[in-house]
Amino acid sequence: xxxxxxxxxxxxxxxxxxxxxxxxxxxxxxxxxxxxxxxxxxxxxxxxxxxxxxxxxxxxxxxxxxxxx
Amino acid sequence: xxxxxxxxxxxxxxxxxxxxxxxxxxxxxxxxxxxxxxxxxxxxxxxxxxxxxxxxxxxxxxxxxxxxxxxxxxxxxxxxxxxxxxxxxxxxxxxxxxxxxxxxxxxxxxxxxxxxxxxxxxxxxxxxxxxxxxxxxxxxxxxxxxxxxxxxxxxxxxxxxxxxxxxxxxxxxxxxxxxxxxxxxxxxxxxxxxxxxxxxxxxxxxxxxxxxxxxxxxxxxxxxxxxxxxxxxxxxxxxxxxxxxxxxxxxxxxxxxxxxxxxxxxxxxxxxxxxxxxxxxxxxxxxxxxxxxxxxxxxxxxxxxxxxxxxxxxxxxxxxxxxxxxxxxxxxxxxxxxxxxxxxxxxxxxxxxxxxxxxxxxxxxxxxxxxxxxxxxxxxxxxxxxxxxxxxxxxxxxxxxxxxxxxxxxxxxxxxxxxxxxxxxxxxxxxxxxxxxxxxxxxxxxxxxxxxxxxxxxxxxxxxxxxxxxxxxxxxxxxxxxxxxxxxxxxxxxxxxxxxxxxxxxxxxxxxxxxxxxxxxxxxxxxxxxxxxxxxxxxxxxxxxxxxxxxxxxxxxxxxxxxxxxxxxxxxxxxx
Numbered sequence: 001x002x003x004x005x006x007x008x009x010x011x012x013x014x015x016x017x018x019x020x021x022x023x024x025x026x027x028x029x030x031x032x033x034x035x036x037x038x039x040x041x042x043x044x045x046x047x048x049x050x051x052x053x054x055x056x057x058x059x060x061x062x063x064x065x066x067x068x069x
Numbered sequence: 070x071x072x073x074x075x076x077x078x079x080x081x082x083x084x085x086x087x088x089x090x091x092x093x094x095x096x097x098x099x100x101x102x103x104x105x106x107x108x109x110x111x112x113x114x115x116x117x118x119x120x121x122x123x124x125x126x127x128x129x130x131x132x133x134x135x136x137x138x139x140x141x142x143x144x145x146x147x148x149x150x151x152x153x154x155x156x157x158x159x160x161x162x163x164x165x166x167x168x169x170x171x172x173x174x175x176x177x178x179x180x181x182x183x184x185x186x187x188x189x190x191x192x193x194x195x196x197x198x199x200x201x202x203x204x205x206x207x208x209x210x211x212x213x214x215x216x217x218x219x220x221x222x223x224x225x226x227x228x229x230x231x232x233x234x235x236x237x238x239x240x241x242x243x244x245x246x247x248x249x250x251x252x253x254x255x256x257x258x259x260x261x262x263x264x265x266x267x268x269x270x271x272x273x274x275x276x277x278x279x280x281x282x283x284x285x286x287x288x289x290x291x292x293x294x295x296x297x298x299x300x301x302x303x304x305x306x307x308x309x310x311x312x313x314x315x316x317x318x319x320x321x322x323x324x325x326x327x328x329x330x331x332x333x334x335x336x337x338x339x340x341x342x343x344x345x346x347x348x349x350x351x352x353x354x355x356x357x358x359x360x361x362x363x364x365x366x367x368x369x370x371x372x373x374x375x376x377x378x379x380x381x382x383x384x385x386x387x388x389x390x391x392x393x394x395x396x397x398x399x400x401x402x403x404x405x406x407x408x409x410x411x412x413x414x415x416x417x418x419x420x421x422x423x424x425x426x427x428x429x430x431x432x433x434x435x436x437x438x439x440x441x442x443x444x445x446x447x448x449x450x451x452x453x454x455x456x457x458x459x460x461x462x463x464x465x466x467x468x469x470x471x472x473x474x475x476x477x478x479x480x481x482x483x484x485x486x487x488x489x490x491x492x493x494x495x496x497x498x499x500x501x502x503x504x505x506x507x508x509x510x511x512x513x514x515x516x517x518x519x520x521x522x523x524x525x526x527x528x529x530x531x532x533x534x535x536x537x538x539x540x541x542x543x544x545x546x547x548x549x550x551x552x553x554x555x556x557x558x559x560x561x562x563x564x565x566x567x568x569x570x571x572x573x574x575x576x577x578x579x580x581x582x583x584x585x586x587x588x589x590x591x592x593x594x595x596x597x598x599x600x601x602x603x604x605x606x607x608x609x610x611x612x613x614x615x616x617x618x619x620x621x622x623x624x625x626x627x628x629x630x631x632x633x634x635x636x637x638x639x640x641x642x643x644x645x
Contacts, residue, residue, distance in 0.1 A: 017134055021494060023242050024129035026166040031246075037276040043394045044403065044493060046275045051163045051196075053499075055275070055390045057402060057492030 006034045007066035014063040026050055027064070035066075071154050073121050074113065074229065075145060077174070078158035079167050080127030081498050083186045085109075086216040086507075087158055088124040091226065095514050100383035100498050101407065102127055107421070108140070115229065129166075131173040135427060145179065154232050155179045156225070161191035161198060161213065162499070164257055168249045171207070176239045180232040181209050184225055188213045190501065195260030203256045208235040217507055267500050274387045275497065284391050287384060291375045298371035299450070307363040311347055319345055319354065335535045339584065348455070349584040357531040360451065360580045361524055366516075368450035372414055373515045381503035381511075385410065386495060393493055399479025400434045400486065401426070402493035412439040414446050415519070416608040420615055430488040434479065436612055437624045440604040441631060442475035444575075447523070451579035452596045459589035467597050470639070474601060474631060522607070523574070530573050534581070538566075557633070558598065559640040560591050571599045572606055594639050602632040 009031050012019050027033065027049050036046040036053065045061040047054055056064065074091075076084045080102030089096055092111025098104055109124040125141040133139040145155065157174055159167035164185070174181045185191075185198060204211045210228045214221030240248060273279040319337070326333045337345060338352030345352075347359035379385055385407055393403030404425060412419025416439055423435040444452070444467075456463045483490065537543055543566050551562040558564075563585055571578035582595050603609070603625070613621045 020130075020132060021134045024132070024134065024169065025494075025496065026169070026246070028243070028246060036272060037280075039275075039277050039280070039390060039394065041394055042397075043277075044390050046390065046497065050165045052166055053271075053275070053497040055386070055393075055403075055493065055495045055497055057393065057494065059492040060494055 004034065004036070006032060006069045008032050008069065009064060010067045011065040012063060013065065014060075018060065018063065022064070025054060026052065027054070032069075033066070070152060071115065071118075071120055071229070072152040073123060073148055074154045074156060075123050075125055076156050076158060077125050077141060077145070077170070078127060078186075079129055079160065079163075079170060080496065082127070082158050082160040082167065083216050084124055084127065084158050087156070087184065087186060087214065087222070087225075088122065090216050090219060090222045092122050095510065096124065097511060097514070099377075099380035099385075100501050100503075101380065101386045102425075102496055102498070104380075108144070113226070115226070128170065130170060131177060137424065150178055150180065150234060153180065154229055155181045156184055156229070157181050158184045158186050161185040161188050162194050162196055164196075164198060165249055165253050168252060169245060172237070172240070172245050172248065175207065175209060175235060175237045178234045178236075180234050182225070182229060182232045183207065183209055183211045184221075185211065185213045186216055188220065189215045189218070190499075195262045197258040197260065199256045199258070203252070206252055206255065208237075217504055271500055274384070275390055280387065280391050284388055287379070287388075291379065295368070295371045295375050298374060299368040302367035302370065303363065307367060311359055311363050316345055316347075331539065334539055335532060338535070348580070351531065351535065351581070351584060353528055353532050353535065356580055356583075357528050357577075360576050361527050364454045365447045365450045365523070365576050366519075368453075369414075369446050369519050370512070370516060372446045373512055376410065376414060377508055377511045377515070381501065381508060383498040383500050386497050389493075389495065390497070396479075397490055398483065399438070399476070400483030400490045401431055401479070402490060404493055404495055405431065405435050408435055409439060409443055412443040412445070413449075414515075416440055416443065416445050416604055417611050419443065420608065420611050423615065427491050428488065430486055431490065433616060433620050433624070434482050434486070436616060437482065437627060438475050438479055440608055440612060440624065441478065441601050441628055442471045444471065444600040447574070447576035448579065448600060451576045452600075455579060455583060456589070456592050456596055459592070463589055463593045466593060467600065470597050470635065471600055474635065478627070478631065523576075526574055527577055530570070530577050534566075534570060534577075543569075553633075557640065558594055558636040560595055561585055561587070564591075564595055567595065568598065568602060572603050572609075575599055575605055594636060597639065598632055598636050601628065601635060603628055 009027060009029050012022060012029065022028065031049060034048040036048055038045045042058045044055045044057050047056065076088055078084050081100065085096040085098035085104060088109065088111065091113050094111035096109050111122050112119045113122050123144065125144060126137040128138040128141045131142055133142045155174055157171050159171065171183055191198065200211050200213050210231050212221055212225045212228060214225055216222065274283045323337055336352050336354045338350035338355055341349050345355050347355055347363065350356050389403035389406045392406050396403055396405050407425065408419045408422045411422050419439045420436045423432045426432050426435060452467055453464055546569065547562050547565055550565045554560050554565050555562045564582065567578045567581040570581055578599050579596060582592060587595065612624060616624065
């Protein structure tokens with residue numbers, strides 16, 4: 001997904017620990033998030049969820065599946 | 070009967086600032102998650118009774134997912150619920166995410182009081198919260214505070230007594246978020262605002278191109294400011310004092326003393342061309358105070374000024390994002406930049422803050438890299454002060470060598486050690502501009518702790534060294550180590566004394582090199598060796614505590630090995 005696009009989380013792959021951590025931070029299935037930027041070369045991705053910004057490592061970001069709006 | 074008060078809340082909502090306000094105990098607070106890695110306790114007078122207040126590490130939830138969160142949650146269960154009060158601190162600008170923990174606390178039956186912190190920032194950002202309504206919905210006291218300025222703290226203290234457990238149905242995670250959505254709709258009113266400069270800068274600093282530009286700019290300007298303030302203090306304040314006032318005073322006092330007497334040797338040291346030389350005399354009253362106050366302190370002030378500013382504005386997590394790529398190659402993730410930067414001030418807090426990293430493997434890599442490749446301010450100030458007289462080229466060379474060592478060592482450790490480097494998942498705080506008073510207080514406490522820790526050790530250290538030198542007790546070590554020091558590193562054999570002293574304090578150790586009359590190349594090698602060989606005793610103890618004995622020995626062997634290789638290589642290969 002490109003920068004500044006909105007999307008809805010439809011699935012979070014990976015272990016329950018990751019799902020929990022994201023859930024605790026307010027990123028869960030059904031939540032709407034905006035991608036702000038992506039640092040190239042497999043760098044982290046910055047998303048906006050609610051009023052907070054989060055940086056997700058590349059591997060984490062790959063596990064959060066979004067549906068574009 | 071209230072026995073304990075716990076402060077709990079999401080990371081970076083200002084728990085430590087509230088804590089300082091409640092107890093009067095100063096704690097370092099910054100604008101990034103994970104500033105508080107230790108448990109900090111203080112006391113609050115409540116109805117003429119002293120109640121212990123505990124500042125817990127930040128946590129998003131009562132179902133812990135990291136070791137710091139586990140600590141917070143397990144402590145809450147130490148006392149029966151009717152003997153404690155939980156002060157839940159929330160970030161008013163981000164109520165939605167913060168309410169998860171609040172609901173969990175209430176559901177678990179903790180007597181909770183909610184403290185909506187950073188109310189001033191919320192107003193700036195156009196976030197309006199109906200406190201009364203929130204109180205009605207949650208059935209617990211809700212107070213709006215702004216801890217940096219102290220607004221609302223008195224009310225918070227008054228209402229701590231009112232807290233009682235309330236009954237609330239336990240929900241699942243999904244239900245809870247839904248519930249929070251309803252609550253937010255009722256109590257929060259967002260004023261629509263155009264993007265302000267602050268938000269534009271916040272966004273720009275995490276985009277690849279503008280972010281890198283801003284990072285290079287920020288680093289360049291930081292260096293410039295550190296040097297400018299440091300040199301300004303030295304040239305305008307400390308040097309004039311030492312070279313005119315203090316030198317005259319000492320010369321008048323000692324005019325009748327015998328130059329070769331024991332006491333003269335201890336206090337004043339050796340005269341250079343019949344005069345006191347603050348850099349070379351090595352006396353308790355001459356070189357010792359000059360090193361600490363005339364060379365190191367000015368840079369301690371300027372370094373911590375810039376670091377505190379960057380911390381409080383909230384720039385560091387953004388730097389972490391940009392450096393994530395690079396640090397991944399070293400087996401770390403971007404957030405490791407924070408311990409490393411703190412390590413540039415003093416290795417001890419740097420290594421302590423490696424607790425923000427998740428795995429033991431990362432903590433080992435980060436701690437080892439910090440103690441080998443990151444020189445502390447006192448060491449850097451001395452290197453600049455002595456080696457700088459030969460030209461900035463050599464000083465730059467030391468940094469270049471250290472930086473290369475960090476890269477090579479990190480890559481090797483990442484390959485050799487079992488395990489993998491975890492991914493990074495981090496909340497990025499908004500930019501905030503701290504009131505000058507808060508910044509000043511933080512700077513004051515950092516400088517004070519430097520003075521309290523460093524000055525006695527330096528004075529006693531120089532005294533002991535002088536006694537040992539006077540009775541020629543170093544001669545045995547000197548002759549044993551001569552093959553390595555002279556043969557491999559190309560240094561005069563007396564330089565071992567300095568390397569040994571390096572275990573005590575790095576700044577004094579560099580000072581010991583001054584009277585040896587080293588060439589630029591020799592001083593360059595000796596200074597580099599002091600940086601990479603054994604860390605000072607304080608760092609050593611912290612390494613032991615944080616890593617355990619086995620990993621400490623591993624780390625120490627790496628240090629010795631690298632010192633030997635790099636010292637020899639610099640002597641024979643690089644600088645012929």
